[in-house]
Amino acid sequence: xxxxxxxxxxxxxxxxxxxxxxxxxxxxxxxxxxxxxxxxxxxxxxxxxxxxxxxxxxxxxxxxxxxxxxxxxxxxxxxxxxxxxxxxxxxxxxxxxxxxxxxxxxxxxxxxxxxxxxxxxxxxxxxxxxxxxxxxxxxxxxxxxxxxxxxxxxxxxxxxxxxxxxxxxxxxxxxxxxxxxxxxxxxxxxxxxxxxxxxxxxxxxxxxxxxxxxxxxxxxxxxxxxxxxxxxxxxxxxxxxxxxxxxxxxxxxxxxxxxxxxxxxxxxxxxxxxxxxxxxxxxxxxxxxxxxxxxxxxxxxxxxxxxxxxxxxxxxxxxxxxxxxxxxxxxxxxxxxxxxxxxxxxxxxxxxxxxxxxxxxxxxxxxxxxxxxxxxxxxxxxxxxxxxxxxxxxxxxxxxxxxxxxxxxxxxxxxxxxxxxxxxxxxxxxxxxxxxxxxxxxxxxxxxxxxxxxxxxxxxxxxxxxxxxxxxxxxxxxxxxxxxxxxxxxxxxxxxxxxx
Numbered sequence: 434x435x436x437x438x439x440x441x442x443x444x445x446x447x448x449x450x451x452x453x454x455x456x457x458x459x460x461x462x463x464x465x466x467x468x469x470x471x472x473x474x475x476x477x478x479x480x481x482x483x484x485x486x487x488x489x490x491x492x493x494x495x496x497x498x499x500x501x502x503x504x505x506x507x508x509x510x511x512x513x514x515x516x517x518x519x520x521x522x523x524x525x526x527x528x529x530x531x532x533x534x535x536x537x538x539x540x541x542x543x544x545x546x547x548x549x550x551x552x553x554x555x556x557x558x559x560x561x562x563x564x565x566x567x568x569x570x571x572x573x574x575x576x577x578x579x580x581x582x583x584x585x586x587x588x589x590x591x592x593x594x595x596x597x598x599x600x601x602x603x604x605x606x607x608x609x610x611x612x613x614x615x616x617x618x619x620x621x622x623x624x625x626x627x628x629x630x631x632x633x634x635x636x637x638x639x640x641x642x643x644x645x646x647x648x649x650x651x652x653x654x655x656x657x658x659x660x661x662x663x664x665x666x667x668x669x670x671x672x673x674x675x676x677x678x679x680x681x682x683x684x685x686x687x688x689x690x691x692x693x694x695x696x697x698x699x700x701x702x703x704x705x706x707x708x709x710x711x712x713x714x715x716x717x718x719x720x721x722x723x724x725x726x727x728x729x730x731x732x733x734x735x736x737x738x739x740x741x742x743x744x745x746x747x748x749x750x751x752x753x754x755x756x757x758x759x760x761x762x763x764x765x766x767x768x769x770x771x772x773x774x775x776x777x778x779x780x781x782x783x784x785x786x787x788x789x790x791x792x793x794x795x796x797x798x799x800x801x802x803x804x805x806x807x808x809x810x811x812x813x814x815x816x817x818x819x820x821x822x823x824x825x826x827x828x829x830x831x832x833x834x835x836x837x838x839x840x841x842x843x844x845x846x847x848x849x850x851x852x853x854x855x856x857x858x859x860x861x862x863x864x865x866x867x868x869x870x871x872x873x874x875x876x877x878x879x880x881x882x883x884x885x886x887x888x889x890x891x892x893x894x895x896x897x898x899x900x901x902x903x904x905x906x907x908x909x910x911x912x913x914x915x916x917x918x919x920x921x922x923x924x925x926x927x928x929x930x931x932x933x
Contacts (some may be wrong), residue, residue: 445694447491464744465752465764467770472748473775475615479606479670481741482622486629486654489585490647493637501644504584507577508648512589514702514709516561516596520554522605522701526693528750528833529904530686531611535675536758537906540612544677547608549686553694554600562596565589584644592647600656603661610751621661629654697833699842701728707849707878708732711814711871718861724868727807731872735818736784742823745776746830753834757902762895765835769890772827780823784816807868821879836905837889837896843887853878 480705497503515592527550529874534542563572569586573579588691607617629650636646712732715724722845749772795808857874860866866873 438449438770438817461767462771466775467769467776469745469748469752469768469772472610472613472615472751475619476610476743476747479615479618479622481743484736486626487651489630489649490633490886492643493633494647497637497643498582499583503581505588505644505647506701507572507581508568508585508588508592510646510709512565512592512596512828514706516558516565517599518555518702518705519561519698520596520603522606522698523554523690524550524614525701525833526550526690526838527604527607528610528747528830529754529836529838530694531607531688532754532756532834533836533902533906535611536755537902538759539906540674541677542906543608543675543744545612545682546686546690547604548679548683548693549690550607551601552683553687553690555597558597558600561659562593565593565596575644579590586646588644590846592652594652595648595655596627598652598659601663602655603657605659605666605921606635608666608675609662609752610673610747613751614671617662617665617669619803621658621665624661625654625658628657641788667887692834693729696838696842700783700829700838700845703842703849704882707853707875708735711861713886714861714871715868716859716930718867719861723804723807725872726799726801726804727811728871730795730808731811731815731818731868732806733798734787734794734815735822737823738787738819739826741779741783742776742826745772745779745823746826746828746833748772749830750834753831754902757835757895757898758906760899760903762899765898766893766895770829773824776823776827778818787819788812806893811857811869811872814869814876816932818872821883825879825883825886828883828890831890832886835865835893836901840889841886844882844889848882848885849875849878852881911916 452757461562487509491502491505494505510511527546530546531543533654534540534546551885568664569582572582577585608617631648632653633647636650637644642649667746712725712728715721715728718724749768752772753765756762756768790807791812792811794908795805798808799805829841832838853874856877857871860870860873861868862870864870
């Protein structure tokens with residue numbers, strides 16, 4: 434018996450090697466999960482604070498009157514579509530440029546790229562601001578109610594300072610993300626929200642400024658956030674390695690920024706606009722008040738959950754861009770799988786909880802029994818949406834970290850405008866499924882988007898991506914006879930291209 438036990442306990446060298454590999458893989462997974470979480474959790478709070486700032490402002494305006502509330506809602510939608518979506522999208526180019534430069538230890542390039550992005554975005558703000566000045570006339574031109582158009586036009590003008598602050602704020606956020614400095618972002622966003630709430634209340638109610646006061650408070654709050662992050666970057670010792678003076682080199686980076694920034698903006702805007710389109714389509718149905726109310730609730734719930742996978746996508750973008758910049762193709766590939774596992778875990782819980790609350794979900798927004806019952810029937814489709822959003826948000830983060838913005842823009846164009854929107858129109862109007870049909874159309878677009886991004890990710894040659902990153906960061910072309918060697922370029926060392 435003892436001999437048998439000894440035989441069982443005695444393991445072959447192959448078994449021991451497998452055990453060591455399994456243990457090493459598990460340790461690497463845990464280590465990567467911790468690194469992702471260290472970015473994900475602060476960014477979730479930052480993103481939630483930014484959303485809360487605008488959401489709470491709209492709620493306060495809602496207590497002033499229906500006219501002001503309607504004007505603020507229309508203005509918010511228009512400013513998002515015509516301005517903030519472009520700024521937010523183009524800034525995504527820095528997730529590639531700054532992240533890969535930091536991984537390659539080209540630290541000064543972070544400031545250079547950030548300066549170039551700020552200059553580009555500030556110039557972009559000028560034509561957008563001119564458009565916003567004439568927003569009231571534009572709304573009247575498209576047959577909107579004159580009183581609502583007047584309120585929306587004034588609200589939009591007060592939002593112009595917020596537009597210019599975003600042109601500086603969004604590049605600064607990417608600058609900090611790329612070097613894992615999430616604490617300043619966290620502190621600035623929470624402090625800004627704490628400052629904004631009483632200031633907005635005072636402008637709206639105390640000084641009787643109504644919706645104009647809310648817009649002014651939003652603009653001042655964003656500038657406060659921007660100034661805080663700017664001063665921290667200028668004077669904090671933690672930014673000393675990446676701090677660089679403004680020089681002529683800044684202007685040479687604008688071309689690189691625009692090359693990634695334009696498709697990055699399209700990538701974000703095409704998806705963003707698709708949701709706005711289905712709400713507009715709901716407004717021309719037979720019972721527009723009911724259909725629009727239900728879709729607005731569905732979109733709000735989807736957005737609230739979207740903050741989570743978006744933050745996971747940011748973490749994926751930072752980790753992948755850093756590892757590619759450092760020449761670690763295996764680590765970049767591992768990051769993709771780890772963040773997907775975390776995403777599956779999170780969305781499993783979220784979808785289950787949301788589905789279990791389907792009978793009371795609508796009551797969180799309205800008391801109308803018809804709308805509450807309609808939302809209950811829509812809840813399974815909302816759950817499907819957040820599942821698909823989870824995967825596509827993470828994979829979009831992978832795309833930004835790798836530099837696939839052009840590919841991502843093509844995917845989003847096909848997904849939402851060749852599949853999603855036509856299916857929504859067909860089911861919503863021809864099949865008479867109304868709001869449910871419109872939402873199924875968006876779900877079909879998100880499904881196609883997720884499948885295409887997953888295929889691209891699965892067939893990615895990560896060693897080739899390392900090579901592409903090196904050329905992007907260091908502007909060095911790899912000669913044929915240099916392949917298979919470890920090439921030091923400044924502080925950058927790229928792993929052997931022929932290693933497995």
